[in-house]
Amino acid sequence: MIRFHGVRVLGATGLSVPCSIEVPTEGADLERDGTGMILSPGWIDLHAHLRDPGYPASETLASGTASAAAGGFTQVVAMANTNPVADQPARVSSLLERAASMPVRVSAVGALTAGLEGRVLTDARGLQRAGAIALSDDGRHAMDGPTLTRGLALAASAGLPVLVHGQKESHGKDASAEAAGVEEALAALQDVPQGRLHLQHLSTRRAVDLVRAAKAAGLPVTAEVTPHHLALTADDVAGGDANVSPPLRTADDRDALVEALIDGVIDVVATDHAPHAAAAKAAGANGYHGFETATGVIFSLRLPWAVLHRAVVARGREILRLPESDDWILIDPAEDWVVDPAGFQSRGRNSPFAGRRLRGRVTMTVCKGRIVHQRAVAVG
Numbered sequence: 001m002i003r004f005h006g007v008r009v010l011g012a013t014g015l016s017v018p019c020s021i022e023v024p025t026e027g028a029d030l031e032r033d034g035t036g037m038i039l040s041p042g043w044i045d046l047h048a049h050l051r052d053p054g055y056p057a058s059e060t061l062a063s064g065t066a067s068a069a070a071g072g073f074t075q076v077v078a079m080a081n082t083n084p085v086a087d088q089p090a091r092v093s094s095l096l097e098r099a100a101s102m103p104v105r106v107s108a109v110g111a112l113t114a115g116l117e118g119r120v121l122t123d124a125r126g127l128q129r130a131g132a133i134a135l136s137d138d139g140r141h142a143m144d145g146p147t148l149t150r151g152l153a154l155a156a157s158a159g160l161p162v163l164v165h166g167q168k169e170s171h172g173k174d175a176s177a178e179a180a181g182v183e184e185a186l187a188a189l190q191d192v193p194q195g196r197l198h199l200q201h202l203s204t205r206r207a208v209d210l211v212r213a214a215k216a217a218g219l220p221v222t223a224e225v226t227p228h229h230l231a232l233t234a235d236d237v238a239g240g241d242a243n244v245s246p247p248l249r250t251a252d253d254r255d256a257l258v259e260a261l262i263d264g265v266i267d268v269v270a271t272d273h274a275p276h277a278a279a280a281k282a283a284g285a286n287g288y289h290g291f292e293t294a295t296g297v298i299f300s301l302r303l304p305w306a307v308l309h310r311a312v313v314a315r316g317r318e319i320l321r322l323p324e325s326d327d328w329i330l331i332d333p334a335e336d337w338v339v340d341p342a343g344f345q346s347r348g349r350n351s352p353f354a355g356r357r358l359r360g361r362v363t364m365t366v367c368k369g370r371i372v373h374q375r376a377v378a379v380g
Contacts, residue, residue, distance in 0.1 A: 001025055002366070004330070007034030010041070012314060014305035023328045026369050036334060040309075042074025042327030042367060043294075044316040046224060047138070047163075047200055047270035049287065050076070050106070052095070054083025057277035059347050064275070065102040067346035069373040071291035072362035074104050074327035076273075077320065080111040081139040087111035087122045089130035096131045103372035107322065109134045112151045112162060118142030121151050124158040133320050136163035138200055141181050149188040152195035161196035161320065166207060173247055179206045186214050189221060198319060199223040201272050203246040205256035212265045222319050224270040225257050227297040228288055228352055237352050245286040262307050267319065269298060269311045275348020289351045292344050296358025299333060330364040337361055
């Protein structure tokens, strides 16, 4: 057990007054001065690419979960675009069996269509029995509206939500592609009232407006945004760095995303952690490292504390119906640091925040009753 003294605890109503709190852990009892620190329930990432199996140069389960622990994520949801694709029950169960020994909790998403090709729907019930908590073709949006409608219905029959990469592949990557993908997904949901739709990594004001209207109409839709879309625009990265999907957008889009997160139109922040080996990124692979910079980036937004708790702790658990846990992270909100990807636990060093100064960093992560990351030594 660790007894933290003088910490402020992040909860649904914001930050507590400084207090003492006990966190159960294995081993000898420890005392820790937490003055100036924030103790938060472990953060949940609804959208991560662990690249395992198939892409060990970019990430493995071991490196990805170590990276998650360093970033304060005690529960990560792994997408299905591995090699082979997680489109069969045995592949989902294999991942979960291997993940059980990792330092943080890993949940699996099964593919919505075979090979992520957008044509043949997968065995939703079989994937659910194997342990999948959702279905998604994330990384692609190749299916048409009728296929997505059937997919929502089959997923609903298995008690699963569908996570949709809201960009029509046939439209490219500009703002119209996102609008088309979100409109199509919401239209499909209207035809499946029992369905559960979660829209991934919104990036434009138009998408926000569509989700706002859908929620006002009572549709069961939820949405996420990434730290990099909240903090950066295309002008902030050399050449606009279009090698992220969706791309970074305008300042107006960014402002709309922040506003929507605060007012609840966007439910959660999810990293879309997408590590790549250097050669793959240089060749144009889409995506950014997300785990280890998330705290500093999110803290830079100065969100209301209750919004932060909802966005990285509470709402994600509700959306995917994840069990409660007794995982905790200790954050130093005042730590000023410069991002150096060479120090990442992840094998992917592809960060748009490289060389940037952030404020706020995870000091300790406790998951499954064990200290799985620690940047300062507790005194016992």
